[in-house]
Amino acid sequence: DTAVSQTPKYLVTQMGNDKSIKCEQNLGHDTMYWYKQDSKKFLKIMFSYNNKELIINETVPNRFSPKSPDKAHLNLHINSLELGDSAVYFCASSQGGDFAHIQYFGAGTRLSVL
Amino acid sequence: DQQVKQNSPSLSVQEGRISILNCDYTNSMFDYFLWYKKYPAEGPTFLISISSIKDKNEDGRFTVFLNKSAKHLSLHIVPSQPGDSAVYFCAASSHNQGGKLIFGQGTELSVKP
Numbered sequence: 001d002t003a004v005s006q007t008p009k010y011l012v013t014q015m016g017n018d019k020s021i022k023c024e025q026n027l028g029h030d031t032m033y034w035y036k037q038d039s040k041k042f043l044k045i046m047f048s049y050n051n052k053e054l055i056i057n058e059t060v061p062n063r064f065s066p067k068s069p070d071k072a073h074l075n076l077h078i079n080s081l082e083l084g085d086s087a088v089y090f091c092a093s094s095q096g097g098d099f100a101h102i103q104y105f106g107a108g109t110r111l112s113v114l
Numbered sequence: 115d116q117q118v119k120q121n122s123p124s125l126s127v128q129e130g131r132i133s134i135l136n137c138d139y140t141n142s143m144f145d146y147f148l149w150y151k152k153y154p155a156e157g158p159t160f161l162i163s164i165s166s167i168k169d170k171n172e173d174g175r176f177t178v179f180l181n182k183s184a185k186h187l188s189l190h191i192v193p194s195q196p197g198d199s200a201v202y203f204c205a206a207s208s209h210n211q212g213g214k215l216i217f218g219q220g221t222e223l224s225v226k227p
Contacts, residue, residue: 040219043203043215043217045215048213094213098209100212101146102148102163103213103215108156
């Protein structure tokens with residue numbers, strides 16, 4: 001039973017489209033994250049939610065909007081997709097407080113913008 | 115501005131020998147350091163961590179060493195096994211940053227039989 005699951009695994013779309021990536025965790029964690037891994041393989045945090053409340057919002061274009069309907073889900077919606085958005089997006093979750101740095105990652109969503 | 119750097123993109127080691135992966139950081143506010151392991155088509159998996167109040171943490175075949183004065187940490191794997199072949203990411207965080215991890219760019223370890 002997958003602990004952190006993301007859908008879809010692959011996403012190929014045209015520039016200008018709007019797309020969403022879904023993430024669900026069944027670990028009972030309070031905190032969820034979105035990371036972006038670019039072509040140079042750097043993993044960079046984008047957002048973090050704790051109990052549905054946004055706590056980390058890095059310098060990310062407004063076209064990216066996270067939504068957390070409950071603490072087990074954190075979805076990522078991207079408007080007006082651009083070529084530079086092509087990357088692998090990872091969702092993660094953790095307990096809060098002193099254990100926040102031990103994060104459990106999903107398998108990633110590979111987004112290709114054509 | 116890369117606050118966490120792994121200067122070796124790849125490392126090849128013979129099975130049974132020691133693997134040493136290195137990581138440097140620049141931010142003295144970091145107080146927790148971690149290593150994650152990643153197989154292809156999977157997400158990173160937490161491997162081992164160390165608090166800035168320690169200089170060594172060991173878990174089975176894996177040992178992490180922290181040199182705060184040099185702002186350097188390393189991961190030792192001994193003995194190395196073919197199943198250890200993966201990309202290893204170093205990460206750092208500050209306790210007041212709500213779980214924000216700063217990752218290095220990874221080192222691909224290949225353990226040859």
